[in-house]
Amino acid sequence: MAEATIQVRHKVGLHARPAALFVQTAAKYSSKIRVKNLTANGNFVDAKSIIMVLTLGVMKDQEVVIQAEGADEESALRALRSLIDANFGEG
Amino acid sequence: MTEKKFQGIPASDGIAIGPVFCYIPAQLTIPVCAAGTVEEEMMRFSAAREQARLELQGLYKAIETRAGREEASIFEAHQEMLYDPALAAKVQELVEIGQTAEGALVKSTEELAGLLSGMGDELFAARALDVKDVGRRVLRILLGLPDTALSAVTEPSVIVAEDLTPSDTASLDPALTLGFITAQGGLTSHSAILARTLGLPAIVGMGEGLLGNISNVTMVVMDGRSGEMIVEPGPETVAGYQELKLQRESHLQILKAAAGVEACTANGRRVEVAANVGEAASARDALEYGAEGIGLLRTEFLYLEDVQAPSEEKQFRIYREIFEVMCGHPVIVRTLDIGGDKPPSYLPFPAEMNPFLGWRAIRISLEEPALFKTQLRAILRAATGHQVRIMFPMVSDLDELRRAREIVETVQRDLERECIQFAANVPVGIMVETPAAALLVDVLAEASDFFSLGTNDLTQYTMAVDRGNAKVSGLFQPLHPAVLRLIKQTIEAGHSKGKWVGMCGELAGMTKAIPILLGLGLDEFSMNPRAIPEAKALIGKLTDDRAREIAHQAMAFGTALEIENFMKRSLESL
Numbered sequence: 290m291a292e293a294t295i296q297v298r299h300k301v302g303l304h305a306r307p308a309a310l311f312v313q314t315a316a317k318y319s320s321k322i323r324v325k326n327l328t329a330n331g332n333f334v335d336a337k338s339i340i341m342v343l344t345l346g347v348m349k350d351q352e353v354v355i356q357a358e359g360a361d362e363e364s365a366l367r368a369l370r371s372l373i374d375a376n377f378g379e380g
Numbered sequence: 381m382t383e384k385k386f387q388g389i390p391a392s393d394g395i396a397i398g399p400v401f402c403y404i405p406a407q408l409t410i411p412v413c414a415a416g417t418v419e420e421e422m423m424r425f426s427a428a429r430e431q432a433r434l435e436l437q438g439l440y441k442a443i444e445t446r447a448g449r450e451e452a453s454i455f456e457a458h459q460e461m462l463y464d465p466a467l468a469a470k471v472q473e474l475v476e477i478g479q480t481a482e483g484a485l486v487k488s489t490e491e492l493a494g495l496l497s498g499m500g501d502e503l504f505a506a507r508a509l510d511v512k513d514v515g516r517r518v519l520r521i522l523l524g525l526p527d528t529a530l531s532a533v534t535e536p537s538v539i540v541a542e543d544l545t546p547s548d549t550a551s552l553d554p555a556l557t558l559g560f561i562t563a564q565g566g567l568t569s570h571s572a573i574l575a576r577t578l579g580l581p582a583i584v585g586m587g588e589g590l591l592g593n594i595s596n597v598t599m600v601v602m603d604g605r606s607g608e609m610i611v612e613p614g615p616e617t618v619a620g621y622q623e624l625k626l627q628r629e630s631h632l633q634i635l636k637a638a639a640g641v642e643a644c645t646a647n648g649r650r651v652e653v654a655a656n657v658g659e660a661a662s663a664r665d666a667l668e669y670g671a672e673g674i675g676l677l678r679t680e681f682l683y684l685e686d687v688q689a690p691s692e693e694k695q696f697r698i699y700r701e702i703f704e705v706m707c708g709h710p711v712i713v714r715t716l717d718i719g720g721d722k723p724p725s726y727l728p729f730p731a732e733m734n735p736f737l738g739w740r741a742i743r744i745s746l747e748e749p750a751l752f753k754t755q756l757r758a759i760l761r762a763a764t765g766h767q768v769r770i771m772f773p774m775v776s777d778l779d780e781l782r783r784a785r786e787i788v789e790t791v792q793r794d795l796e797r798e799c800i801q802f803a804a805n806v807p808v809g810i811m812v813e814t815p816a817a818a819l820l821v822d823v824l825a826e827a828s829d830f831f832s833l834g835t836n837d838l839t840q841y842t843m844a845v846d847r848g849n850a851k852v853s854g855l856f857q858p859l860h861p862a863v864l865r866l867i868k869q870t871i872e873a874g875h876s877k878g879k880w881v882g883m884c885g886e887l888a889g890m891t892k893a894i895p896i897l898l899g900l901g902l903d904e905f906s907m908n909p910r911a912i913p914e915a916k917a918l919i920g921k922l923t924d925d926r927a928r929e930i931a932h933q934a935m936a937f938g939t940a941l942e943i944e945n946f947m948k949r950s951l952e953s954l
Contacts, residue, residue, distance in 0.1 A: 304504075305687050309460060338466035339457075343507055344495045 291362040294327060295373045296352050303347035307377040312339045314372050320359025322369075327352040336369075383614050386586060386593065388561065390607035391572035393910075394581030395625040396559035397601045397618055400594060401537035403530055403544070408519050415480040425471055425481040428521040432462055435517065435527060442553075454510070461514045467492060482522050489515025533557070538600050542591060554578050559602050561609055563590035564850050575604075579910055583607050585850050636913050639670025643905075643916045645898065646923040652904035653916055654710075656884055663705040666909040670916060673710040675832065675906020676771075676884035677702065679755065680718055687725050689751055695758035703766040710767040712832065712884075712906075713759050714811065715752070717741045717773040727751075736840065741774035746783055756791045763803035770808045771832060776816040781827045784808075811884070813837035818866040825877035832906070833870055835885025839863050857940035858887040864896065864935060864943070871900050882906060892947040894918050899931025921954050 299307045315322045315336040322336035328351035334341035336355065347353055353373075357365045372378075415421055436459045444452040461467070467488055474484035489511055497508035520527070530539065530552045539557055543564040559581035565572060575582030581604030594600070594611060601610040601621050605628075610617055643653040654675035655666030666674060682690040682698065703711055719740025723729040727748065732738040745752035759770060770788070775781050788808055795802045812818050813834030821831060835858045840847055842863050845855040857863070867883075874881035882904030887893045889907025894915055897905065905915060922930075930950050937943045 301688060309457065312460070335466055338464050339460045340464050340492050340496065340507075340511060341466045343504060344499065346499050346504065 290356060290358045291366045292354065292356045293366050293370055294352055294354050295370055296350060297347050297373055298350060299377050299379065300349050302349050302351065303342060303345060303353070308339060308342050310372060310377050311369065312337060312342055314368050315365065317368070318357070318359070318361045318365035320357045320362045320365050322358075322365055323356045325354050327354050382612060383617060384593075384611050386590075386609045386611070388583040388586035388607045388609060390604055391565075391584045392560075392575035392580060392582035392604045394559065394579070394604045395602070395621050395628070396538050396581045396604075397613075397621055397625075398558045398599070399535065399537050400597050400600050401530075401533050401539050402591060402594060403539055403541035404591065408516065408523060408525070410480070410482045410486060410519075411523075413480065415475070415478055415483075418475050421475045421479075421481040421484070422472065424522060425475070425485065425518075428481070428518050429462060431521045432514070432517045433459055435521075436462065458510060458514050458517075461511055462518070464492075482519060485515060485519055485522065538602060540590065540594050540600075554580070559604060560584075561586060561590070561600075561602060563588055565848065580604075583609055585853065587850075632913065636669065638917065639668070639913050641670075641916065641920075643672065643919050645919055645927070646921060647925075649924055651898065651902075651919055652882070653912055653919070654712075654882075654884075654904055654906040655909040655912065656906055657702070657909075662909065663702045666912075667705070667709075669909040669912045671709070671909055671912055673712075673767075673904075673906075674702070674706060675712055675882055675888075675904055677711055677713045679714060679716060680722075683716060683718060683724050684722060689724070689726055689754070692754045692758045692761075695755060696762050699759055699762035703762055703768060706766075708767065710769065712769045712771050712809075712882075714771045714773050715742070715755055715759075716745055718744065736846070742772045742780055742784060743774065745772075746780065746787075749787060752784075752787055753791050753794075756788055757795065757802075760791065760795060760802040760806060761800060763806055764801050766803070768803060768806055769830065770806055771811055771830075772808075773811045773834070774813060774837070775810040775824070776814040778820065778823055778827065781810060781824060785827055811837075812870050813841070813885075815842050815866060818870045821870050821873035822877060825874065825879055828879065830880040830882070831870060831874045832904075833867055833881070833883040833885055833888075833902075835863065835867070835883065835887035838866060838885065842866060858885070858890075859893060859896075859943045859947070860940040861935070861938060861943065867897070868900050868935065871902055875901060880904070889915055891915070891918055891951060892944060895922055895927050895930045895947070895950060896934045897931075898922055898924070899927035899929070918954075 297303055301307060303311060323333040324336040324342065324345065325331055325333040326345040326347050329346065331345060333356065334345060336342060355366060355369055436455045440452045440455040470488035470491065471484045474487055475481065493508040493511040496504045496511065533553065533556045536556050536558050538559050538561060540561045543562050544560065557580060560575050561583045563586050565584040572582050572584050581602055583602055583604060586609065597611045599612055601613045601617060642650065644650045652672055654673040655671035656676040657663050657666055657674050658678045658681055663674065682695060699713065718724065720729050720732040720735030720738050727744065730739065759768065772781065772784050785808060807829035809828045809830035809832065810817065810824060811834040812821065812831050817824060818838065839856055839858045843855050843857065843860060845852050847853050847856040871881045880903050883897065883902055884906040888897065888905040889911035891914060894905065898919060907915060934943050934946055937946060
């Protein structure tokens with residue numbers, strides 16, 4: 290299992306377009322991927338579910354923990370990390 | 381079926397003759413019956429989900445062509461929710477314990493929407509509505525019912541509905557809409573305003589029996605000027621209305637041809653006739669109809685179309701576009717005027733009992749200085765080289781006005797320090813739309829460079845009546861003597877302090893009001909662009925003396941009805 294803790298810097302947090310991109314990226318991989326809002330210390334939810342990702346209520350500057358488990362777990366985690374680090378393509 | 385006539389409230393001028401499209405949001409009830417096998421129920425769910433995906437794709441394409449990608453993106457988000465693995469897992473779980481696909485779907489979407497709406501944040505609550513909307517679509521397909529949304533209109537039709545919300549009309553194709561008829565609503569309800577903006581005929585307040593009366597009707601004639609609806613018209617009726625329609629259209633063409641003429645009274649006094657505008661496109665319309673400026677530029681459309689507040693750059697671009705279209709004509713920009721009745725998702729709106737008496741307009745701007753400053757920066761920057769004025773909505777107190785002006789000054793200093801180009805001498809004024817402001821014009825003149833009467837809100841607050849409530853909207857009378865006295869008081873007090881007084885409420889464009897307003901000395905009439913040609917023609921027929929005499933006589937009556945009857949007689953004698 291691969292795990293990473295990442296800070297979301299986007300001004301709307303994990304909502305609207307950033308949330309959609311996050312889920313679309315996760316859905317490209319066969320691994321089971323879970324995510325939780327570390328700052329709010331909630332539960333893990335399915336990272337491929339837009340509704341559940343929205344329920345995390347991740348705001349700007351909060352940290353998320355992402356866990357991936359499966360054949361492509363490393364590349365899935367890398368892709369999600371670079372998406373968040375690149376601020377969802379908005380610089 | 382034989383010809384039958386019904387009377388409603390005329391809300392937007394024009395005649396339409398055509399087929400009826402009854403818009404009835406279906407009541408979706410789940411039939412009580414035994415579930416099939418788990419496989420059967422899940423197959424039905426999957427098939428309905430696929431059908432829903434096709435519908436959403438179609439909607440996306442239709443809205444993309446009509447209004448652009450940004451508008452259409454909501455239907456893309458709906459497709460993502462439709463295929464959400466959490467939704468599928470919940471449905472599967474419930475079907476496995478013996479529920480039907482319908483029952484499992486309703487319970488699952490309610491549960492997921494509940495998670496989102498329970499987060500105590502407007503942004504997420506809006507997504508909860510999306511989840512419910514998606515669930516409703518799939519359920520409707522499971523029940524074998526057709527899509528009755530307005531986007532399902534396929535031939536040019538008269539749209540008949542109980543009421544139309546802003547989201548209903550978003551899915552409406554103006555090219556397929558001949559007119560609106562609604563059971564609810566008044567002159568200033570959403571559908572009425574939209575109809576006037578689009579130049580479509582509309583009748584509102586037809587009463588509760590409307591949809592029952594029209595359920596099997598194939599053909600209808602509507603006259604948005606008289607408020608008459610005729611169902612199943614005979615050939616003679618149709619021919620008569622076709623003739624009337626042609627007559628009115630050629631009359632309007634003549635008026636439009638005269639639009640280039642400056643507005644002045646019969647004795648040669650210049651009066652400004654301007655347009656109320658809600659977006660860049662209608663600024664062009666305004667010029668075409670002969671507007672000599674924009675007396676009210678509403679900026680709400682910028683704030684309600686997205687999940688985040690519009691950036692300074694976006695606002696700057698749009699304001700500049702409008703100022704350039706108006707090339708040299710004056711434009712009055714009203715700062716943000718929203719409230720709890722149509723809250724944007726990014727502002728922390730409290731639950732309010734009376735949103736019209738609550739946190740709205742200037743009250744929001746003063747409490748959200750970052751939002752306010754962004755708008756002021758964009759206006760001041762775009763105003764460079766143009767004739768622009770800034771106007772604050774819903775001011776009721778001198779302190780509010782002083783604080784708002786201080787923020788304008790701060791923004792000007794900031795721009796100066798940052799060496800950014802902006803217009804330095806932009807006049808700053810207020811809308812007079814609360815009785816408090818009307819009574820305090822002489823005091824407010826200390827900090828207001830001009831005044832503009834907003835008669836819709838002024839009437840609502842003076843008469844204490846909710847204009848959207850059909851039960852009481854009869855009391856919404858802009859020509860009520862109480863409202864007229866406040867208007868008179870505002871114009872007189874403004875002039876005594878040497879200030880310009882205009883009007884940007886609906887009243888300014890009504891022929892029955894123009895002679896009175898002219899007689900009271902109003903400096904500017906700002907109205908729906910389509911009302912301009914007729915208003916200019918009417919002003920040209922009146923001398924100042926005659927208008928003063930009409931105003932004087934009208935002010936002596938005790939009820940709005942008496943004033944309206946008097947005005948009808950006065951207009952006939954012109």
